[in-house]
Amino acid sequence: MPIGLYIHVPFCISKCPYCDFYSLPASGSPQADEERYDAYTVSVLRALDGWAARLSGEKADTLYFGGGTPSLLGGKRLARIIESAQRRFGLEGAEITMEANPADGLEETFRAFADAGGNRVSLGMQSASSGELRSLGRRHAPPDVEAAVQAARSAGIRNISLDLMLALEGQTPASVQASAGEAARLGARHVSAYLLKIEEGTPYFARRGSLALPDEDAQADLYLTACEALEEQGYRQYEISNFSLPGFASRHNLKYWNLEPYLGIGPSAHSYLGGRRFAYPRDLSGFLRGEEPEAERDAADLTANSIPEGGEEEYILLRLRLAEGVSEAAFQRRFGRSLPAIYRQRAAVLPSSLVTVDENGIRFTREGFLLSNPLTARLLG
């Protein structure tokens, strides 16, 4: 089975106050930043070499640049990494995605990215309301999104995904509908709509008391509004927070939810290989020094496509994020036996407004998605 490649680019111009992903803000010296990006790129290339040797012959069919803000690397560095990955992992007919924040001067980056084989761009639009963008501490304004979409398109990239955020300060169902409408108008083929979560350790967490965030019921309503509005625009919900036009679901992200193998490179990047999970430490300097994911330094065969102990639970846990849920057919294909009856029994006592159980398998309704934590816990006993 071809694997997915994930490259974590841990750089941003500035940190957004709600974000707890691993990324470092710009240093203030453009020259120092450029040197850091170079050093980082060298480390990624070296890691690709190392992993390719280790996973001899393994092919990849997706490559995803996430962050951070991958566009900060610029087209040349992105292209070098893509080309190296192609040499090591094939990337035949692969989906190659980069994340970018709407900003000036993306044309060149996108063009180089596309020339190297990049074919998908994911933009952090977040909202069509300038007020909501301000309250999120975003650097861009609504018109920047359209400009970024144009830049991608003129580079020949048609597969564009836009991120939206839900449950923002002062957000109303009307503004959510407006954002969904705007994403459609911009021609997005894929939309991710994430409920804002206040993460410990972020500036948002520190001032959570003074944030006028919607309460639990209002958050749920905003989520349902977003789902319906996107559906009206022709997007089909295929995961808790992901929507696409037919045929444009993210192939890379689907690997996560299907318990398929992927290799993550870069500080904080996670991998799932040979039934093992491991991650690089959240530490750029360690990564630059060539440190490897701790647990895996002397692990055995990572190419074996075995399902480890607990794999079945993990599979169910992840598949329940998908609209398709845990399907009888897919489970059969994956494990060579039918879905154990216990899961159906557990699902059967849960409210049918939240969980659907039938001959096809078990899946959550939209209301059920909103409660996926407790529902999943109950299904797994």
Next chain:
Amino acid sequence: MNVPRSHIRNFCIIAHIDHGKSTLADRILEKTQTVALRDMEDQLLDSMDLERERGITIKAHAVTLSYQAQDGETYLFNLIDTPGHVDFNYEVSRSLAACEGAILIVDASQGIEAQTLANTYLAVDHGLEIVPVINKIDLPSARPDEVRQEIEDIIGIDASEAPAISAKQGTNIEAVLEAIVRQIPPPKGEDDAPLRALIFDSYYDSYKGVIVYFRVMSGEVKPGDTIRMMATGAQFDVVETGIMRPGRLEPNKGLRAGEVGYIAASIKTVGDARVGDTITLASRPAEEPLPGYRKVNPMVFCGIFPADGAHYQDLREALERLQLNDASLTYEPETSVALGFGFRCGFLGLLHMEIVQERLEREYNLDLITTAPSVIYRITLTDGKVLMIDNPTNYPDPGTIASAEEPIADAHILAPNDYVGNIMELCQERRGVFKDMKYLDTTRVDIHYEMPLNEIVYDFFDALKSRTKGYASFDYELKGYVPSELVKLDILLNGDVVDALSFIVFAGNAYARARRMCEKLKDNIPRQLFEVPIQAAIGGKIIARETVKAMRKDVLAKCYGGDITRKKKLLEKQKEGKKRMRQLGSVEVPQEAFMAVLKLDDD
């Protein structure tokens, strides 16, 4: 041990919580050099953790000390430390009966408190010589002269000679010791008369069996004697006699009239050596036991269940062990639909109940759910049968009840007069009937109410403390039964009665309590996957309702970059959280909800 009877002093110490009883006891031990200084542990007499923490004495302790007095003679002091709480009044009365005198400690800044007063009267009733001591004179707020006057006015004893001391700083302790020698009479009693010894405490020792503490009133007992407990009739062969030195037992050749000591006689349970019983010799029994024996009966009952049903056996063993040392604790198996297998336990009072619960949790590491405390109601059925009901589960069908009665208590509240309004309001709410009010001095009052016991067990003391900023002290005594109108209130969650939440309540309070109960439950039951109605009902009639809205959102929106560790952690958290929940039908109820509904007067 050849101290003549004239040189023995048997005494106890009476004090309110925090007035310095244990500190003074420590100083006395120090001065009599019974304990080497390096072995001194603070507050030597209160040896249970709980006692130290709460600053109260739960079990009686006794210790024998030798004192070289100013007259050059050596005296033997038997200090018997009594429990300091009304729940243990009977134990207190037996300890007092073993003494000729009592040191009354009064805090120089606080003055006399309800507890002190009650115990002092008890001591006076037993004919004890009261030696007043004014403690904490080192405090800036000390007013020793006023307190001296207060003692004379309220208790009616001469306090002009009362030593003014600071137990904490060790000031004037000598004066207390001399007062003990001078003022407390030596014990009387004939060595030749048949043995009569009063049991005032006992505890279980895993090597020697039950160790019985007693005071010989007449006659003599020595190892090898066969003794008989006059109330239970049980007979035992004495293996060992001796006296209690601090921290250890010191065997001797025998004990005579006037002396305080212990015996070990291979006794299996403390139930065979009940406090208040009289020990005599099987070969030459006394004709009459000592007066005052009674079997103490529990007054307050509640269900105790293991939070995790798998720990039922552990709970049973823990209760068995506790009962080895606590004959007044009763328990019998109880089954609840909601809580599974547990025990219906009986206690002397609320404090006793709390102590037992805390010891079970701490010393036996058990996680418990307890149900609301209940008193014993007397129900007369239409067919003339009389039932004593301490468990709402057994409450009969209202149609079969001819009349109902509830226990009532005499309650005394001592407090600064600023709080009279608050206190009376509280007592009124709790169906108290005002009896009288006395001024203890210009600023403090003794308010006397007659109050149903079930109002007292229902969180009364906490409510009193919060409405008097902790300044009130409180004491009560069971008085008897009075006719009452009672109903059984049921709580329904999602339509199902939760038996563990049912309780018996005065009909006039039913609506208010039902409403508060539903509100409290609503606040303490987290939102579930579906809407949960909470209802209170009498018979089939719903009298209050609240709703816990359905949960709407609990989702991890993003698993970024394939990082599912957080998702897994959340799942673990959910599972952990579920463990702390009680599944009642389809509803998950946290343990805290059971505790919270026991405290309805919080706000």
